[in-house]
Amino acid sequence: MEKVEEQRECLESPLIAFESRARFGKDDILAEVKKQVSLAGPLVTVNFLLFGLQVITVMFVGHLGNLPLSGASMATSFASVTGFSLLSGLGNKGAALANTFSYWINALLLMLYVRISPSCKKTWTGFSKEAFHGIPKYLRLAIPSAIMLSLEIWSFEMMVLLSGLLPNPKLETSVLAISLNTCSTIYMIPLGLSAAVSTRASNELGAGRARAASLVVCVAVLMVATEGILAGTVMILGRKVWGYLYSKDDQVVKYVGEMLLMIAFSHFIDGIQSVLTGAARGCGWQKIGAVINLGAYYLMGIPSSIILAFVFHLGGKGLWTGLIVALFVQASCLAIVTLSTNWEQEAKKAADRVYNTASPADALS
Numbered sequence: 001m002e003k004v005e006e007q008r009e010c011l012e013s014p015l016i017a018f019e020s021r022a023r024f025g026k027d028d029i030l031a032e033v034k035k036q037v038s039l040a041g042p043l044v045t046v047n048f049l050l051f052g053l054q055v056i057t058v059m060f061v062g063h064l065g066n067l068p069l070s071g072a073s074m075a076t077s078f079a080s081v082t083g084f085s086l087l088s089g090l091g092n093k094g095a096a097l098a099n100t101f102s103y104w105i106n107a108l109l110l111m112l113y114v115r116i117s118p119s120c121k122k123t124w125t126g127f128s129k130e131a132f133h134g135i136p137k138y139l140r141l142a143i144p145s146a147i148m149l150s151l152e153i154w155s156f157e158m159m160v161l162l163s164g165l166l167p168n169p170k171l172e173t174s175v176l177a178i179s180l181n182t183c184s185t186i187y188m189i190p191l192g193l194s195a196a197v198s199t200r201a202s203n204e205l206g207a208g209r210a211r212a213a214s215l216v217v218c219v220a221v222l223m224v225a226t227e228g229i230l231a232g233t234v235m236i237l238g239r240k241v242w243g244y245l246y247s248k249d250d251q252v253v254k255y256v257g258e259m260l261l262m263i264a265f266s267h268f269i270d271g272i273q274s275v276l277t278g279a280a281r282g283c284g285w286q287k288i289g290a291v292i293n294l295g296a297y298y299l300m301g302i303p304s305s306i307i308l309a310f311v312f313h314l315g316g317k318g319l320w321t322g323l324i325v326a327l328f329v330q331a332s333c334l335a336i337v338t339l340s341t342n343w344e345q346e347a348k349k350a351a352d353r354v355y356n357t358a359s360p361a362d363a364l365s
Contacts, residue, residue: 024215032219036196044192051188053102058181062174062246069247070164070173144286148277148293155297155326156180159305159319166309172316175255178246179320182256183263183270186231190271193224194278201282205350210343217279217338224271232264255316262320269327276334283346284353285337292333301326 062069114120163169163176197220204213235242239260243253280289305322308314314321 024211028215029219032200032215033223036193036200036216036220036223039196039199040192043195044189047188047191048185050106051185053098055181055185057098058177059246062178063248066170066174066247066249066252069177070170072177141284141286144290145281148286148290151290151293151297152330155301156183156323158302159323162305162309162319163316166315171251171255174247174249174252175259176316176319178243178252178256179259179263179316181246182235182242182260183267186235186267187270187274189227189231190224190274193220193227193271194274196220196278197275198278198282201279202350205283205343205347208347208351210347213282213347214341214343217275220275220278221272224275225268228268228271232268235260235264235267259316259320262317262324266320266324266327269324269331273327273331273334276331276338279338280334283341284349288337289334292330292337296330296333297326300329 058069058072061072114124157180160173160176160180163172166172197216200216200220201213204210204216239257240253242260243256246256247253277289280286301322303322304325305319308318308321309316310318312318
């Protein structure tokens, strides 16, 4: 009886507790930095290790010549855009098989870890019909989130496909493939921070700490901006030698060096939008993010790329400039949405979702 009363009091108590209006101090900011780094650090490491398979593959294929690299790049991009696995698009059988074995081993080890690790003991309790509970609510968030991410990824891959229509397609496609590979590699850092801010923001909103959630976003933006400056500086300083990791062709290396100047700038903006996208996921704004991505990439970015590349004859640089336009529009729109957010109201929405998910009858049963 006492247990039932305790549960009843817990349900009747407000989820959004009173939060002090005092400004956050240095200790609060540093504490938040540590929390985000502790979340993002392992994610960044894993992302680098997994994506490293693709990086090494592209490097190996690139040293076979421009034609194998451009062919493999076109096939990979087509596979990504059409929804197939990366492995379906690799133009070299040996590289494809190596990646296949690596990903299968990784998947099997993950399944084994989840099955026997004490850390995952409560996350897997066997098959049950309860797994189907709440699927419609999950899909209402998952589908817009998938659309939001796919619209962005497809636009980058389409640049490689479009480069095949440019004059000297072997050179253009090879350089665009190297540029995309480089951009994607360094993007693993903002991607980890994006996941961290998504987790932290949703946790704080769920706990009713609205101002803490806003601090999460501010700290994440500051961290990713700092990372963008440092990463951009490294790319600019190493632009004359980076291309040799992918090709022995001096023309390709020189072209890649010119592209790295643009990649450094695009990475800075990409990092900002990545963190803001993570905040959008944490707040449940997936539908808004999908609409923003649709407009930014397919109404602004890709048309700009086509005009600059094929009308003004800027080639691969024109294609990448269009991506920068898309990233700028995307980041600007997300920033406007974030700055106009009523965090107290978002915390209340999170509380309502908790009440709707766990009814008093469920909790007392």
